Amino acid sequence: MKIKSIQTYILRTPLGNERFYSSQCSFPERNSFIVKVETDDGLVGWGEGGQYGPPEPVAAVVKHVLAPKLINQELQNPMKIWEQHYADTRDFGQKGTYIEALSAIDIALWDIYGQMLHQPVHNLIGGPFRKSITAYATGCYYRGEDVLNYKASLPKLAEEARSYVDAGFQILKMKVGLLSIEEDIERVRTIREAIGPDTCLLVDCNHAYNVFTAVKMAKELEKFNVRWLEEPVVPEDRAGYREVRSSTSIAIAGGECEFTRFGFRDLFVGGCVDIAQPDICVSGGFSEWMKIQALASSFGVTVIPHVWGSGIALAAALHVLASIPPSPHTAHPVPLQNEPIVEYDRNPNPLRDELLTTPITLQKGKLPVPHNPGLGIEVNLDAVSKYSSEF
Numbered sequence: 001m002k003i004k005s006i007q008t009y010i011l012r013t014p015l016g017n018e019r020f021y022s023s024q025c026s027f028p029e030r031n032s033f034i035v036k037v038e039t040d041d042g043l044v045g046w047g048e049g050g051q052y053g054p055p056e057p058v059a060a061v062v063k064h065v066l067a068p069k070l071i072n073q074e075l076q077n078p079m080k081i082w083e084q085h086y087a088d089t090r091d092f093g094q095k096g097t098y099i100e101a102l103s104a105i106d107i108a109l110w111d112i113y114g115q116m117l118h119q120p121v122h123n124l125i126g127g128p129f130r131k132s133i134t135a136y137a138t139g140c141y142y143r144g145e146d147v148l149n150y151k152a153s154l155p156k157l158a159e160e161a162r163s164y165v166d167a168g169f170q171i172l173k174m175k176v177g178l179l180s181i182e183e184d185i186e187r188v189r190t191i192r193e194a195i196g197p198d199t200c201l202l203v204d205c206n207h208a209y210n211v212f213t214a215v216k217m218a219k220e221l222e223k224f225n226v227r228w229l230e231e232p233v234v235p236e237d238r239a240g241y242r243e244v245r246s247s248t249s250i251a252i253a254g255g256e257c258e259f260t261r262f263g264f265r266d267l268f269v270g271g272c273v274d275i276a277q278p279d280i281c282v283s284g285g286f287s288e289w290m291k292i293q294a295l296a297s298s299f300g301v302t303v304i305p306h307v308w309g310s311g312i313a314l315a316a317a318l319h320v321l322a323s324i325p326p327s328p329h330t331a332h333p334v335p336l337q338n339e340p341i342v343e344y345d346r347n348p349n350p351l352r353d354e355l356l357t358t359p360i361t362l363q364k365g366k367l368p369v370p371h372n373p374g375l376g377i378e379v380n381l382d383a384v385s386k387y388s389s390e391f
């Protein structure tokens with residue numbers, strides 16, 4: 001079986017007045033880079049690469065660097081292809097765009113590989129421990145007006161937080177870092193009061209702080225029973241991560257901007273995180289995922305992937321989440337404590353909601369793991385053409 005074609009698509013849709021903000025930037029649109037790999041006997045695999053960055057550089061790497069080496073080549077196992085391409089681009093591509101492009105190709109090849117072997121991907125990367133994953137809602141971003149007058153935005157924030165609990169979520173992740181500590185703590189207090197004491201609250205800073213601000217923030221957050229503090233400092237600051245982690249009882253999460261087993265090795269050796277968050281579309285796809293997960297387990301670090309992007313990214317994450325052993329094992333595993341949970345971004349995203357013929361939707365607070373061969377999804381070609389141009 002040979003690889004016949006590799007098509008790249010940039011999906012893009014403006015959000016208009018639904019635009020939202022993290023501590024770092026605004027999100028005026030949703031975009032995703034996806035790739036379609038086709039074999040000469042008609043199998044089709046889909047992959048996705050990147051997350052927040054511009055999709056064009058990732059698409060260019062696939063189109064101009066990786067695809068020419070793959071087209072008309074015999075289909076080999078995805079891990080072998082990963083190793084070959086990583087070696088080919090090592091001198092200039094150890095992190096960032098090249099690894100995101102490699103992630104997209106890897107996910108598509110595993111999709112084909114699974115179809116060829118008539119197995120869902122999770123059966124090929126270790127086998128499933130569960131058929132569905134408890135979902136956590138990622139929401140409560142900034143809406144823009146809160147920078148000018150955060151107090152006026154608090155009732156809407158409370159309403160949004162409550163809507164997640166009403167929808168069946170038991171875990172909610174909110175954003176901080178755009179405002180002062182005092183103002184952001186008011187937002188945390190508002191949300192805690194809205195969701196009550198029994199809903200688990202996670203807080204994401206998107207690396208907005210230096211160490212002394214992060215330590216101060218963590219101390220304040222301890223009063224609100226916050227379960228994890230995500231990206232408190234910039235990803236390059238390993239010592240800073242370690243210092244914040246040693247200062248607080250809140251678990252430290254990070255890694256959505258990290259790449260490959262080599263990057264995660266440094267996070268683990270540095271004692272930086274309690275929870276590692278590789279994004280499958282960023283850190284190297286399924287092939288690299290297996291190494292990162294193995295490394296994490298040897299350091300006693302819990303892995304809960306970062307999930308963003310389209311329905312393809314969500315499906316890929318669910319396959320790896322199915323394959324994570326309880327960490328650590330207990331006779332009664334509890335979500336987050338021992339069992340992995342899946343990030344379910346609740347901001348508007350037609351690319352997630354419309355790209356799959358059968359969208360992956362919440363069922364009693366959980367997302368089902370796709371069980372058909374490969375990624376187990378069918379991509380809606382009408383949605384692809386609606387939102388994309390072939391790059």
Ligand SMILES: [Mg+2]
Binds near residue numbers: 206230231
């Ligand atoms: Mg995050």
